[in-house]
Amino acid sequence: MDTALIPKGVKRCPMWQFLLGLGIVGAVLLWGVYAMLLCWFKGLNQTNMNDYYGFALWIWADLAVIALGGGAFFSGLLRYIIGKDELKHIINYAVLIGFICYSSALLILAIDIGQPLRGWFIFWHANVHSMLTEVAFCLSCYFAVLTIEYIPLILENRQLDKVPFFHNLSHNMHEIMAVFAATGAFLSFFHQGSLGGVAGVLFGRPFAFREGLLIWPWTFFLFTWSAAAYGPCFTLLITWITEKVTRKKLVKDNVIELLAKISGWMIFTYTIAKICDTTRWANITAPGLGQNLADFYTGNAFYGYWILFAEIVLGGVVPAIILISAGLRKHPTWRVVAFFLGVMGVSLNRWVMVLQVMAVPILPFDTWALYYPSWQEVATTLLPVAYGIILIMISYRYLPIFPQEAELNPIEEETSTAVEAHTKSAPDLEPAKA
Amino acid sequence: MFPFSFEWLWDAGHIVFHGGLWYALNIIGIGMTYCIIKAVIDTSKGKGGHGHH
Numbered sequence: 001m002d003t004a005l006i007p008k009g010v011k012r013c014p015m016w017q018f019l020l021g022l023g024i025v026g027a028v029l030l031w032g033v034y035a036m037l038l039c040w041f042k043g044l045n046q047t048n049m050n051d052y053y054g055f056a057l058w059i060w061a062d063l064a065v066i067a068l069g070g071g072a073f074f075s076g077l078l079r080y081i082i083g084k085d086e087l088k089h090i091i092n093y094a095v096l097i098g099f100i101c102y103s104s105a106l107l108i109l110a111i112d113i114g115q116p117l118r119g120w121f122i123f124w125h126a127n128v129h130s131m132l133t134e135v136a137f138c139l140s141c142y143f144a145v146l147t148i149e150y151i152p153l154i155l156e157n158r159q160l161d162k163v164p165f166f167h168n169l170s171h172n173m174h175e176i177m178a179v180f181a182a183t184g185a186f187l188s189f190f191h192q193g194s195l196g197g198v199a200g201v202l203f204g205r206p207f208a209f210r211e212g213l214l215i216w217p218w219t220f221f222l223f224t225w226s227a228a229a230y231g232p233c234f235t236l237l238i239t240w241i242t243e244k245v246t247r248k249k250l251v252k253d254n255v256i257e258l259l260a261k262i263s264g265w266m267i268f269t270y271t272i273a274k275i276c277d278t279t280r281w282a283n284i285t286a287p288g289l290g291q292n293l294a295d296f297y298t299g300n301a302f303y304g305y306w307i308l309f310a311e312i313v314l315g316g317v318v319p320a321i322i323l324i325s326a327g328l329r330k331h332p333t334w335r336v337v338a339f340f341l342g343v344m345g346v347s348l349n350r351w352v353m354v355l356q357v358m359a360v361p362i363l364p365f366d367t368w369a370l371y372y373p374s375w376q377e378v379a380t381t382l383l384p385v386a387y388g389i390i391l392i393m394i395s396y397r398y399l400p401i402f403p404q405e406a407e408l409n410p411i412e413e414e415t416s417t418a419v420e421a422h423t424k425s426a427p428d429l430e431p432a433k434a
Numbered sequence: 435m436f437p438f439s440f441e442w443l444w445d446a447g448h449i450v451f452h453g454g455l456w457y458a459l460n461i462i463g464i465g466m467t468y469c470i471i472k473a474v475i476d477t478s479k480g481k482g483g484h485g486h487h
Contacts (some may be wrong), residue, residue: 123455124435128447137451141458147468165480167471171482176465183461190454 005159005398009406012397015409024391032383035376036111044114046376050093053358057377058112062351063195065101065108065384066139067223068343070231075190075252076181081334084107089255092401093242094235099146100391104269105385111380131201132195134251138191139242145184148173153399162265189224199353206289208294208357210281218277219353224354225273226346229266232259233342244398250402253330263288267342271316278312296360300368303356311352315345373375 001017001125039046049056075094079087087094122136154262155161155170173180193216199208200217210217236259243250282293297305322328322338329335359369373381395401437481442448476482 066452085476089441124439126435126451128445134451136471137455138458141455141462144462164480165473167482168476169469172469172472176469179465183458183465187458298483377445416449 002398005157007158007400007406009396010409010413011411014398018393018397019103021393022390025386025393028382028385029390030219032379032386035379036383038376038382039111039114039274040116046374048371048377050371050372053371055354055375056110056359056371057355057381060351060354061381061384062108062112063354064343064347065104066192066195067227067346067350068193068231068234069098069105070188070227071183071233071235072101072149072231073142073184074228074231074266075235075259076098076149077185078259080178081185082307084097084258086255086258089402089404090235090239092399092403094232095146095149095153095390096401097235097388099143099150099239100384101390102139102143102146105139107384107387107419108339109139121172131197135191135196135198138187138194142184142187145180146182146185149177149335150183152177153395153401156400169434178283190225191343192224192227193220196220196353200358201291202357205357205358205360205362206286206291209289210277211285211287222270222274222277225266225270226349229263229270230342230346232263233267233339233346236260236263237336237339237343238392242341242392245300246396248405248406250405252404254333255404257329259324260329260338263342264329264338267316268320268324271320274312278308289323292361300359300370302370303359305354305370307348311345311348315341315348319345346426358373400429425427 006012035046040375047056047058071094076086078084079091110119113119122133126133126137144233151169152173155166161164162168165343196219197217200210200212200219202208210219212218212220236256239251239256286292286296297303297308319338319342322334324340328338355371359371361367361369436442437444473482
């Protein structure tokens with residue numbers, strides 16, 4: 001039915017199977033859209049946010065997908081600026097994942113601001129004293145860059161590529177992609193950092209506050225660093241999931257191992273910096289502001305020392321050791337364990353820096369303020385997940401996302417035809433003689 | 435957002451924030467304009483037929 005649209009040399013599942021998959025994920029998407037419309041039409045009273053929680057599940061999801069989408073800018077930096085040529089075999093997928101993450105982040109923000117029709121105010125009436133203004137600028141611009149990086153991939157669709165203008169446009173965009181990649185890295189550095197900076201400048205909340213360099217608290221640098229470190233982990237985890245779902249090898253091991261190794265060293269250095277930061281904060285910064293470590297991890301039903309351990313040790317030290325050790329990194333199971341722990345670690349870090357910050361009591365008469373999301377918040381947070389799966393399904397089916405797929409999964413019929421044609425074209429050839 | 439906006443001030447905050455924004459938007463805009471114009475020229479010269487890359 002849609003054979004003419006499917007890339008050459010690869011095989012895809014039957015149409016009914018594809019539509020069934022789309023239908024199942026589409027149901028979750030519709031549930032999210034319904035919740036989103038409730039939030040837009042009835043207002044933010046549909047959420048469990050309150051005076052304690054101006055930032056809640058949405059902002060955690062926002063920060064998490066932005067960190068996980070960091071694989072796009074960091075892989076682009078490695079491929080186009082630093083010149084790691086092997087990564088050309090995974091960069092398309094990194095861009096697609098980044099595009100999904102950033103469009104999801106913008107969608108979540110559009111729900112969170114309550115009145116999306118006034119979303120443009122942040123540009124027009126910009127508050128230049130707010131780190132979030134810089135986040136909004138960079139996020140929007142970087143989403144434009146990701147769209148530019150995704151467009152050539154769409155234009156390489158088998159049918160679109162036959163149109164000379166589209167073919168030339170795609171070719172030209174590829175030629176100057178390094179310029180866009182460099183712009184993307186510049187924008188990412190600042191918006192990832194500013195998201196961390198938002199927490200770090202909260203001098204009234206000792207749990208979040210950090211000293212820093214000039215106007216930038218240490219969390220600014222830690223957030224950028226962690227996005228560059230863990231973003232590729234997410235790209236690799238989604239690649240692994242895609243391989244399991246399609247039951248195909250899509251990217252060669254040397255490419256996976258290279259990106260895993262770089263990610264491992266980035267996580268390792270980030271974790272050292274994070275441990276130094278935590279040590280200083282626990283012993284100097286927080287006591288200087290009148291609170292100590294026990295105030296942040298005791299006296300409530302949920303936030304204990306386990307969360308600190310899970311974030312730094314399980315989500316930092318363990319994946320770093322696995323990915324920088326050649327033996328463990330080459331072992332497929334350990335590698336995936338590291339990817340999973342890494343993704344969990346950075347998501348937990350964002351959770352802590354958004355939600356635990358709000359939960360910790362800061363006044364003598366105050367108590368812990370725990371929060372659980374409403375179903376509307378959960379549904380609207382699952383909405384981007386469903387949207388992402390659908391976009392991956394459609395892109396994988398119709399676009400040449402994985403350049404090595406045809407080579408790694410030769411189609412029987414074509415292989416035998418090719419061998420036959422080769423034999424027929426050179427019937428008189430003899431084996432080479434030494 | 436623009437210097438002619440009533441709330442605009444010629445201070446460091448506005449210059450740095452909006453300077454950065456316009457810098458990025460210009461690179462994106464000029465880059466895409468270049469790609470599109472070159473694609474139009476290439477297409478008018480007959481490049482990009484099926485099988486060409």
